[in-house]
Amino acid sequence: MKKTVNGQPSLSKRMQALVQMVDERRVADIGCDHAFVSVNLLLSNKAETVIAMDVRKGPLAIAEKNIRSYGLQNKISVRLSDGFSALAVGEVDCAIIAGMGGLLMVRILQQAKEHLSAGIHLVLQPQSEADQLRSFLVEQGYMIVAEQMLIDEDKFYTVIKAVPAKGQSVRYTKAELCFGPCLLRNRNEVLHTYLIRQDAKLRELRERLLHIDTDKAKERLNQIEAEWCLIRESLHIFVEEAGR
Helix, strand or coil, rough: CCCCCCCCCCCCCHHHHHHHHHCCCCCEEEECCCHHHHHHHHHHCCCEEEEEECHHHHHHHHHHHHHHHCCCCCCEEEEEECCEEEEECCCCEEEEEEECEEEEEEEEHHHHHHHHHCCEEEEEEEEECCCHHHHHHHHEEEEEEEEEEEEECEEEEEEEEEECCCCCCCCCCCCHHHHHHHHHHHHHHHHHHHHHHHHHHHHHHHHHHCCCCHHHHHHHHHHHHHHHHHHHHHHHHHHHHHHH
């Protein structure tokens, strides 16, 4: 773990975005890897205590070493855990999950229904299938209260903050599930860049498939048409904003 001038660990942009999204004092870092985020949460005074958890013994051993190097062993506990399995209900106020696909996150959360029922807050950074993750959150009575999208090493990342809706009616359009209700509402510039790139990519792919007369090509063309429709619908929001 590299140190910056002020003595804090140097984080990637995507990890910094996770830390910035946390405002709870007791946090679980699910799939903590080497505990870079856990350490930063304490050093930046974003949290008072952190439980760093991972299913792999190797990364946890390195995490413990990193935590000790900053003298935080009394504030960050390390646990071998498959998802939430080693976490007691009510032990933390917020859980961070990052570095995996959205469907894997859904499976982890499905096995932690008691934590969801207790109202734990979630900070999530899905690397794929974000639409299915958002749909699951709504099904579980959660609402998305904040989102951030960024580019790190030429890859797009989205951070989602979700909390219990507490009886509020939550409905998102298909475009909002795909691209993020907060990101669309706030006309996020990085999302705009992503949509423009995807629009160009799908246009090119669509043009190629139009000249291939096979059932597989036609099936893929139908999928692309549906995706492209959502992208154009979302891009229209940015056009409307620019015209005001």
